[in-house]
Amino acid sequence: MQLACVTFHFQGKHVLSPEASFHPKDLKSGCCGRMESFPIRTVEVLCLGTSITLSGLFYYIYRKKQKTVDKLNEAPRLSLDRNLANILNATPGKCLQYVVIEGSVQPVKEPLRSQFQESCAGVIQKLVLREHRLVWNGLARTWTDSERFLHQRVNEVPFNLVGSDKAEVRVLCPMEASGLNLEVVHEKFHPASYSFTDIISQYLSGKKPKGQLETEEMVKVGAMLTGVGELFLDTDHALKLRPPTDGSEFFLTPLDFETMQMEQEGQALMWRVVASICVVTGVAVLLWVVRRYYRHLKAEKEREQERRDFERLCTTEGGDCDEDAEPDYNTCVICLSSPRNCVVLDCGHVCCCFRCFQALPEPVCPMCRQLIKRVVPLYQV
Structure with a gap:
């Protein structure tokens, strides 16, 4: 039996986000499982929920203060004299x-x-x-x-x-x-x-x-x-x-009335600023989550493209790189189901299938923990 290989360069990127969890069953999943595999951190949920709650509370206080300011602006100022009783009688x-x-x-x-x-x-x-x-x-x-x-x-x-x-x-x-x-x-x-x-x-x-x-x-x-x-x-x-x-x-x-009016307007402005800060904080957290999800989708697409390039190289050279085959020996050390069909370099270990290589949280060899600089497909001819 003779072995042949074709060079397939690893781009030096993390093909899977370190936050993403890995399970051998996830190797079979397609694009429909992307959202399920994207983790929302507890800190992000707490920050988003807290900002929404506080912004709603502070906005309620601001509206109440602003309503008081509006009432003060509309309130008539009456002189305390004998004519006041006549005004009320009328x-x-x-x-x-x-x-x-x-x-x-x-x-x-x-x-x-x-x-x-x-x-x-x-x-x-x-x-x-x-x-x-x-x-x-x-x-x-x-x-x-x-x-x-x-x-x-x-x-x-x-x-x-x-x-x-x-x-x-x-x-x-x-x-x-x-x-x-x-x-x-x-x-x-x-x-x-x-x-x-x-x-x-x-x-x-x-x-x-x-x-x-x-x-x-x-x-x-x-x-x-x-x-x-x-x-x-x-x-x-x-x-x-x-x-x-x-x-x-x-x-x-x-x-005096003018000083009291200015004091109430200042309090209303303060609560408006505080509510705005909470809203901006919530929007910033939401944009951060969206950015992380976008980067997650981008990494998923790159991983899928590398898998297709790997299969195309195997097909072009006429080799057998079928990962669905289940031989009774030489199985992947990670998923324990697919055959070992790639070589990680520079260490040269043949220890996993290409899908498991793509799912590695960090580009290090699962056998010796050495940094992976490139990977080549391995097939029988």
């Missing part, structure tokens, strides 16, 4: 759904007195006691600051917004309003004291108290507030401001 239902008014804070009865500043009085009082401590972070190997609320109490009394000519508007449900920033009238830090036993227990528990911060915040009497909400005339002919019944955002803030 309005159907004696109610304006969304208006802007400004006035100074005056209590209906006795105001709240500060517990720490004798001369300070207000209509809303917030007392907070926080504990500041250091917590050991085992991952960063350092102490980090943290705080927790030990006590919080909020007191309020009914109050009005008073205009220039003593016109009054009663504010209902002020704690439901957005932008109600209370003024800090008292703040004191009480540092913690340690004994030797406390220091040892702190290092064992990983928690080291720094002290307690005591604060008092108030909406002072006479402070100027901007209210945005639903204004109506009650049965007792009293003007009242309450949260809008249509679900629009209720505002009560010490800022």
Whole structure:
């Protein structure tokens, strides 16, 4: 028996993507199995799903903020004077759904007195006691600051917004309003004291108290507030401001209307930018997957073309390179079913069939792990 061979150069490329899984049954599959053999990585799925979810969430927040900005732009600004009652009397239902008014804070009865500043009085009082401590972070190997609320109490009394000519508007449900920033009238830090036993227990528990911060915040009497909400005339002919019944955002803030409007527009723009970044990230991940799939298809086509060139060379030289034959000896060391019909060079091993050679994740000999520079078909004559 005489052996003959024809040189068939390997192009120095990976004919199969390293991510693709290999099984001997896949050698018989055709183009219909390309998509099934293309793996979608878990990281790509997570990134794509996360970007879609976050972009949808951030876009929802942006639309909500933008709706608030549009409502503020359309809201009429009314002067707090005696004519306000006449305007509401002429309005159907004696109610304006969304208006802007400004006035100074005056209590209906006795105001709240500060517990720490004798001369300070207000209509809303917030007392907070926080504990500041250091917590050991085992991952960063350092102490980090943290705080927790030990006590919080909020007191309020009914109050009005008073205009220039003593016109009054009663504010209902002020704690439901957005932008109600209370003024800090008292703040004191009480540092913690340690004994030797406390220091040892702190290092064992990983928690080291720094002290307690005591604060008092108030909406002072006479402070100027901007209210945005639903204004109506009650049965007792009293003007009242309450949260809008249509679900629009209720505002009560010490800022003037122009500053508050710019702040809301900035927040809407920020959420729009964040949503756009998430969308761009999702598109980038999708394009990366499409690019990988395109390269996978290209490698599959090159592999198929090399197989056809190999069969054509075998047919041209009159040899027998039938891989479907199943001899009882000299079988491929990879699939263990087809005959060995190619020689890998430079090592010269005859160890596999051409289909298994094409399916190798990397161009190295399966026997000696030497780099394959070219392959030649082997056939009987």
